[in-house]
Amino acid sequence: MFEDTERMDTATPEITATQITQVLDLESKSAGPKPTTSLLKRRSPLTDPQQQLQTLNAVPLKGDRGDFDKRLQQHGWPTLQPAKLEIFQINIGKLCNMTCRHCHVDAGPDRSEVMSRKTVDACLQALDHTTAHTVDITGGAPELNPHFRYLVDECVKRGKHVIDRCNLTVLLIPSLRDLPEWLAERGVEVVCSLPHYRKSSTDSQRGDGTFEKSIEALRRLNATGYGQGDPNRRLTLMSNPVGAFLAGSQVKMEQEWKAGLLKNHGITFDRLIALNNMPISRYLEWLEQSGNLERYMEVLVNSFNPDTIAGLMCRNTLSVSWDGRLFDCDFNQMLELAAQLPNGQPATIHDFHPDLLAQREIVTARHCFGCTAGAGSSCGGSIE
Secondary structure: OOHHHHHOOOOOOOOHHHHHHHOOOOOHHHHOOOOOOOOOOOOOOHHHHHHHHHHHHHOOOOOOOHHHHHHHHHHHOOOOOOOOOEEEEEEEEEOOOOOOOOOOOOOOOOOOOOHHHHHHHHHHHOOOOOOOOEEEEOOOOOHHHOOHHHHHHHHHHHOOOEEEEEEHHOOOOOOOOOHHHHHOOOOOOOEEOOOOOHHHHHHHHOOHHHHHHHHHEEEEEHOOOOOOOOOOOOEEEEOOOOOOOOOOOOOHHHHHHHHHHHHHHHOOEEEEEEEEOOHHHHHHHHHHHHOOOHHHHHHHHEEEEEEEEHHHHHHEEEEEEEOEEEEOOOHHHHOEEOOOOOOOOOOOOEEOHHHHHHHEEOOOOOOHHHHHHHOEEEEEEEEO
16 A cells, blocks of 8 residues: 555545555554544544643643743743754654554544645655754654655655654554664664553553553564664654653663663663653643643643753744644644744745744743753753
């Protein structure tokens, strides 16, 4: 299926997410663990981004502590504006073989949003007019988009550093088992989600069987040269807390994980990045249902660290949604907080204005405390 579609021209009918799901049997447990279902499938009120924002704004927090913009202003940032664009992040769809409890994308096998070839080409054209040195490809499971390999190849041709944000279990789908070798040949950095190096913590968040499948996928990546110190075959693990607390020390966690995975499973990796969980989407639902929402928001607000502001990912990153709309970051994308151009025009990849984008003010809301808490949090790990 993917062998044919990666060479599609724009006149070829698009393959839909439903067709991909049916062909790869993504609804089955064998395709990937599914401890829950998407908010969309359950028709949860939190499917509406406005409902998520209202839920966060309704959390009682004393004084101005819960006003993110005022906190910025108190520390010399009257507005938050972009720095030089370094990372071009492309979310190529919400389709995924897994349905994890913490997912801020609300991804799953039932999500039909998949980036078209036309929009992929528009991303590449826009990329040519930016200073970005890195293309960060995410999803869902980005590997399920039929244009994933085409996009990677085109970015590599342009001399860009390419990141594939991988959930690991997708590499075990039969038609995708060649991906470790394919990615290695192109020097793609693989950033893999793994909440913990112990089975119980990982499975509690991502579903029973996730850890064993993840270990198998990591062994496949190691076998192709990933995680051995080769800068062209960089293997990065990404951890987020299993609970309502901040990520731990990234340096200490990396040391502990390297020792634990090597001793117990013979697995090596190059670096670990730690992210705070963002209080949106399915993680927001968990916070509400577990009675942790107010406490977690207090933790984020009380841990506000002004030293993280200059390094926030929204300042050096541009986020492109599956349908080509532009956002300041991946989290704003999920909340439908679109990037605001100074001339009032909609910011889309199909009408790309790099000069205007450089003059925009970054859109913020209460969820942004997740990126400024403690050592800070971004798609590249801690900020400090």
